[in-house]
Amino acid sequence: KLTDSEGNSFRAVVVKGIHLHPFPLVESNINNYVKFHAREDDVWIVNWPKSGTHWVYEVVKLLITGREELTDSIKEGTMFPEACAVESLEKLPSPRVLDTHVPLKLFPEEALKQSKIIYTIRNPKDAFVSSYYHMKNNKGDLYDGTWNGYFDLTMDENTCLYGSWFDHVADWMEVLENNPNALVVKYEDMKRDLKKEVRRIAEFLGYPKSEEVYENVTTKCSFGHMKKAKKEPKSFWKPGGSMYRKGIVGDWKNHFTVAQNEKFNTIFNEKQNKLRVSVDFDI
Numbered sequence: 001k002l003t004d005s006e007g008n009s010f011r012a013v014v015v016k017g018i019h020l021h022p023f024p025l026v027e028s029n030i031n032n033y034v035k036f037h038a039r040e041d042d043v044w045i046v047n048w049p050k051s052g053t054h055w056v057y058e059v060v061k062l063l064i065t066g067r068e069e070l071t072d073s074i075k076e077g078t079m080f081p082e083a084c085a086v087e088s089l090e091k092l093p094s095p096r097v098l099d100t101h102v103p104l105k106l107f108p109e110e111a112l113k114q115s116k117i118i119y120t121i122r123n124p125k126d127a128f129v130s131s132y133y134h135m136k137n138n139k140g141d142l143y144d145g146t147w148n149g150y151f152d153l154t155m156d157e158n159t160c161l162y163g164s165w166f167d168h169v170a171d172w173m174e175v176l177e178n179n180p181n182a183l184v185v186k187y188e189d190m191k192r193d194l195k196k197e198v199r200r201i202a203e204f205l206g207y208p209k210s211e212e213v214y215e216n217v218t219t220k221c222s223f224g225h226m227k228k229a230k231k232e233p234k235s236f237w238k239p240g241g242s243m244y245r246k247g248i249v250g251d252w253k254n255h256f257t258v259a260q261n262e263k264f265n266t267i268f269n270e271k272q273n274k275l276r277v278s279v280d281f282d283i
């Protein structure tokens, strides 16, 4: 049983020293990654949790399929390989769009060598807050503590879900930085100018489209439209919970205490040079 600094419980499965969401069979699924066969046209969306997975997923899906409208299913966007048996992934038609939060050391090696990877980065203060609400509002009773307890859990590299944010970004960026099969997308850049990022993603994927298509994808992937179009399973959330909570930059200011912010900034300043990417806490 895992607990935070205030004694509140926290549900996770520890695999190779990393705390993961307690999906059934997650340990054996990850151990079976040695049998995972990557395809050259696979597209992986990789990030530390709550960094824009569903957002980028919908952009990619609209571009790849040429569909004009989002599907209403939210499930389509949560094909976490760590939550599935390798065999079920084999049955998916190409091009597969897969997403994962695993740190580099748990990622299937073949996929790293052969497939396209979009790594999304969101400033960690907002990602931590978003993750807190995800854990708290989830019907899986993932966490029953307070923001203060969750902050401590997340700042501690030994208990942070999916591993320390700093290591996640630094390790992934080291292998992706000069990899032509990889694209780094920042949540804050999508907030600033979504159409520009949609165009970058389309060109990277090899699906260049017209301005008209970029315009449509930008409209359909706005926060308001996604929140309206996507049906969220009632079995997943407690009342008030949502995958589309606020969708803004800077909500951390409503949660971080002055002391928490100082603690965070001290560690951030120490580790910043390993990240190889600038981080925007504001836009």
Ligand code: A3P
Pocket (backbone or CB within 6 Å): 049, 050, 051, 052, 053, 054, 055, 126, 129, 130, 131, 133, 221, 222, 223, 224, 226, 243, 244, 245, 246, 247, 248, 251
């Ligand atoms: P908040 O909890 O801060 O609102 P993920 O998909 O990785 O789980 O990330 C979820 C976060 O991305 C949530 O953040 C959600 O609101 C935000 N998000 C999802 N779609 C978005 C969109 N179209 N525009 C802006 N933010 C979006």
